[in-house]
Amino acid sequence: xxxDMSPYGAYIWPAYGISALALAGLTSWSWIRWRRAKAKLxxxxxxx
Amino acid sequence: MNWLFRYANPHEFMRLSGAxxxxxxxxxxxxxxxxxxxxxxxxxxxxxxxxxLILFIHVPAATSAMMVYGAIAVCSLLSLVWRHPLxxxxxxxxxxxxxxxxxxxxVTGSLWGRPMWxxxxxxxxxxxSFLLLLFLYFGYMALWNAIEDETKxxxxxxxxxxxxAVNIPIIKFSVNWWNTLHQGESIVTGxxxxxxxxxxxxxxxGYVLLFVTLWMVRIRTAILERRATVLMQRxxx
Numbered sequence: 360x361x362x363d364m365s366p367y368g369a370y371i372w373p374a375y376g377i378s379a380l381a382l383a384g385l386t387s388w389s390w391i392r393w394r395r396a397k398a399k400l401x402x403x404x405x406x407x
Numbered sequence: 408m409n410w411l412f413r414y415a416n417p418h419e420f421m422r423l424s425g426a427x428x429x430x431x432x433x434x435x436x437x438x439x440x441x442x443x444x445x446x447x448x449x450x451x452x453x454x455x456x457x458x459x460l461i462l463f464i465h466v467p468a469a470t471s472a473m474m475v476y477g478a479i480a481v482c483s484l485l486s487l488v489w490r491h492p493l494x495x496x497x498x499x500x501x502x503x504x505x506x507x508x509x510x511x512x513x514v515t516g517s518l519w520g521r522p523m524w525x526x527x528x529x530x531x532x533x534x535x536s537f538l539l540l541l542f543l544y545f546g547y548m549a550l551w552n553a554i555e556d557e558t559k560x561x562x563x564x565x566x567x568x569x570x571x572a573v574n575i576p577i578i579k580f581s582v583n584w585w586n587t588l589h590q591g592e593s594i595v596t597g598x599x600x601x602x603x604x605x606x607x608x609x610x611x612x613g614y615v616l617l618f619v620t621l622w623m624v625r626i627r628t629a630i631l632e633r634r635a636t637v638l639m640q641r642x643x644x
Binding site: 360361362363364365366367370371373374375377378381382385386389390392393396397399400403404406 | 444447448456457458460461464465468503504507510511514515518519521522617621624625627628631632634635638639642
């Protein structure tokens, strides 16, 4: 694999960095919301 | 249409999506990892040098952004015609995913445009119509949040989604209809060398699979949240 981006590293790395951060953030946010909703519903069903 | 209604039932959807999710999640990771490997081992383009690497993330983000809007428009149509509540849930759950893909399309395109065109931004038909897509997403989400009655909010948002769908063919064909800085179609025309086409198609598959996976997770979350709300309302009575 070739990681030498010269002379365009200043454009390529931020493009990859921002994409990775955004997609990882989106995945984590969706997963956390799912876990919270599942836990909340379980707690409510137990209280029934 | 019977099969559609069968799986549009929340209970059936939870069962089916629960079974499918692990496979789409694994397929997403495999596609993305393989695409990154092929992309970073591809040679520099004879004109664009190594900025061709941005192609592998810009095109998947942009096509996904349009595809997500298309999915919202289809769900909105199903909701308006057949009044199925899961269609509204699905459409609403997709919107934040579409926003992220649209922002990524704009940001990566801008970072690609600076070294290739000499500017981060131009009021060019493709770029402008794509920016309009972002505003349509914002408008759609704002409408959902602005109207308290969920049935009315769903109806209004569905109408906006369908009206805004006109922008999708405008984005797609803007490079053919007008003179633009943006390059034309190169996947379907076969102008892209196989060494670049393979990582691009794999990355596109990875983005689509990621969307499908996260969409299912978000619809499942919305179904559970609705059940929790019903339980809380029953408890309060």
